Structures are given as structure tokens and as C-alpha cells.
Amino acid sequence: MTTISPAHKYFSAGLAGAVENMTTSPGAVRAVTEDCLVLIRAREPALRSMVHVDEQGALAQADKLDTLLAEGSEPLPLHGIPVVIKEIYSIDGMPDSSGSKLPTPELFEPEGKVMHDLRSAGCVILGKSFSVEFAFGQFNLDRTMPVNPCARQGDTPEDRATGGSSSGSAAAQAAGYCGFAMGTDTGGSVRLPAALCGVVGFKPSEGSLDTGGIFTLSAQLDTPGFFCNSVTDAALIFDSLGGKADVFSAEVDEFCIGIPSGDLVNRVDSEVAAAWSGTLQQLESTGVSFIEIDMPSLETAGQYFAKSLPVELLNYLGREYVIENQSLLDQVTHARLQPFLDGPPVVFQPNDFGEIRQEALSCLAAAGVDCWMIPTVPCVAPLLSELENLEAVADWQGYVSRNTRYTSLLGHAAISLPLPDDLAGLMPVAVQISAPAGRDQALLQAATRIESLLDC
Structure with a gap:
């Protein structure tokens, strides 16, 4: 069902196993990173999941992590694991993007805690993945969407949708570009594309992970989340980001x-x-x-996502700014915001x-x-x-x-x-x-x- 990539061999036994293998073989972090980058170069003309690949930066991180091991340092929790990041995250040295033609540079904060924690855990950042405009929904019409790596027999590779809004991260994970991929989840933007692309998608509890340095859609519901290959991997990632995830506690008899x-x-x-x-x-x-x-x-859920969320997004972007530049919006976004662009402004109430x-x-x-x-x-x-x-x-x-x-x-x-x-x-x-x-x-x-x- 799913196309398995050559890079997938490093992660199929789990992230903990991949870390163990990389930290016991000299130069292995760079070798794994290079293989992931080769795969991305080979598949991206068709898959369209990546918007920015930082080959030079990723290889420099890999070399640094290999050097730490050679000098006798203890392995980090996610030592050498290559990661893809949704484009709405601020990442030092990479372009800021909300997935829109509408410029929003003043809305981006410096790199936040999640990125800091990923680096501290030993991750190699490969680059940024495609997001639906403003992380607002599952699909865009004016911007070419990524392709789902999972295909029914007889499909051409371009046939099926990934869902969204963390579309590129879901596709990248399903294609084996990385050990795991970061997204965000407001109303399903991790879980939904994870389901359609055949990978695990985890949305932690609201407020459990810091949202600093991530473009805001909803201050109430936005949550960093991620795609991976197993629940055990999800627990390791969550733990490395500051969550508590002991999945090996004693099981109860009745379930x-x-x-x-x-x-x-x-x-x-x-x-x-x-x-x-x-x-x-x-x-x-x-x-x-x-x-x-x-x-x-x-x-209640239907009413919130149809009425309150568009108003919250407009409040964040600036309603007058959007009205003046609405021709730059994707037509799907524009259609959802249109009822709130005409007539008197609607005041957002949490x-x-x-x-x-x-x-x-x-x-x-x-x-x-x-x-x-x-x-x-x-x-x-x-x-x-x-x-x-x-x-x-x-x-x-x-x-x-x-x-x-x-x-x-x-x-x-x-x-x-x-x-x-x-x-x-x-x-x-x-x-x-x-x-x-x-x-x-x-x-x-x-x-x-x-x-x-x-x-x-």
C-alpha cells in the first residue's frame, strides 16, 4: 500500500533502535542524513512535500553530532534523527512562511521552544514542509498540493490527496524522508493527513507543548504535533519535547x-x-x-470552525490588511473568510x-x-x-x-x-x-x- 523508501530502513525498527545504531557506528549520522537528502532530491519533483531543503545546514548538524560521539559525549535522546518541519515554524536560517502569497513577516516570532528542544535532543533538521495556507483547512486550489505517497493499485502517483493542513509533513513521513515530521494541529491538521497517508499522528493535550515560534491560527486550539511510524516512537518524541510518556508501565488486566x-x-x-x-x-x-x-x-464544533475560527484568523492577520490584499489569498481561504470581509467587522470573542x-x-x-x-x-x-x-x-x-x-x-x-x-x-x-x-x-x-x- 505504501511506497517504502531506501531511507526507511534506518527507522523501521523504531527511533530508539535508529539512535542506537547511529551512535555505535562512526560517521553514521552523516551517512543517514545524506541518504535522506538523496531520497528527497529524487522524489520531490513528484511528491511536492518540501518547500525548503537545507542540505548544507543538515550536513553540518550531522557532522557536529558525529563529532560529539567521537569525542566521547553521551548520545542524546534523538541523536542524529533527521526531522522535517512544517513551514509555519520559525527556524533560524530558513525563510519564514505561512503558506500564503500574502506577506506576514511581522507575525513570525524567533525560533521557539519546540525547535530548541528538537535541537537539544540531537535532531537533524532537514528543512520545511508544505502547509495549507495559514494552516487553515485541508486543501488549497491555487497552490499545488503535495501528493499522497500511498496509492491504490492502478493509481498514478499524482492521483490522491494528503489532507492537511500539515500536508507536506505527512507526505514526507509516509515517503520515508525522515525519522519523524513536525506539524501543527488545530482541528485535525496532524491526525487527518496521518490517517490518509498511513502513518501515526499525535496531537498532545492542549497546552502541553509550547506554541512559541509557530504561526498562529487559533490561540485557543493550536497544538504542535507530529508524524511518526509507531506509538513507541511517538512516546519517545513527546518525552524529548518535555512531555511525560512512559508507555511501558504495568498493564491493567481489564482494558x-x-x-x-x-x-x-x-x-x-x-x-x-x-x-x-x-x-x-x-x-x-x-x-x-x-x-x-x-x-x-x-x-458546537461545526459552529466554531465555520464562524469563530475565521474571525480569529482575521483578527490575527488584520482584517483591513486582508481586505486590501484579498486577491493574494487562495480561493479556498478566501471563500471561508468572505462572509467576514463584507459588512461591518465582527469582534472576535474567545x-x-x-x-x-x-x-x-x-x-x-x-x-x-x-x-x-x-x-x-x-x-x-x-x-x-x-x-x-x-x-x-x-x-x-x-x-x-x-x-x-x-x-x-x-x-x-x-x-x-x-x-x-x-x-x-x-x-x-x-x-x-x-x-x-x-x-x-x-x-x-x-x-x-x-x-x-x-x-x-
């Missing part, structure tokens, strides 16, 4: 997961429905139990999600579960030819992001876990496992167990 009733599970395409049913059956056969939970209404979040906590507590599970997205990756006009894009964006947006509104931590081919079929299908804010460790422990039981 129960909440399953929401309603559209989150039931209103999905046939391919996803079949994979979802097979997943539940396989997990039940291994002793996992499920309990139906009655989660809060989806309506949303109070307290009621719906407390209701969700009460539902989980009443059921006696920490974690709940749904299909990450309700469909497989569409053909790019199906997304060639505004109406088609608008319909798809609302549908494909329904489940991930809802989880974001609750402030929960969530991880998208790709299903094995025998369950997913011809194209990637994923499940999303979620837990209340602050329960990232419990979430990662549950996801590790599910990953093992499904043999993902």
Missing part, C-alpha cells in the same frame, strides 16, 4: 475503551465502516471490551468551551473509561481530480474533518493509528484514540496496547 454513539462512528464511507467493524471484532477477540458512551453534540468539555468528562467518568476511540476520518484519501472546484473542496473539508475537529474542541489528546493492511484494505484507514487533557500518558499506553493487539 475497556469507550465508543461514542452517533455520527462519529456511524456516518462513514463503506471502506472505513468495514475496517472499523473488523477492528472492533479483532480487539474483542483479544479481550478488549467496549462500552458505548453518549458524548456531547457535534453541533470561546468558552467549559460546558461541552465538562459534559465530555462526565460521560467518560460515568462509563468508567479514560480513553475513547473512533475512526480518525470517515473516508479514504480522495482522488485529486475530485477536488478541483470550491464546492467539492468545501463539502469534503467539512466531512473529512468532522471527527478530528470535534476532538480538538474538547481539548483532548489524540493519536491517529493506521490499521494494518488486512483490516484497512487497499488504502489507509485509521482509528483515533483520545483521552482528556493531561492524560497523554494514559492515552499513549492505551494506543501502544491497541497497536500491539492489531499488529499494526
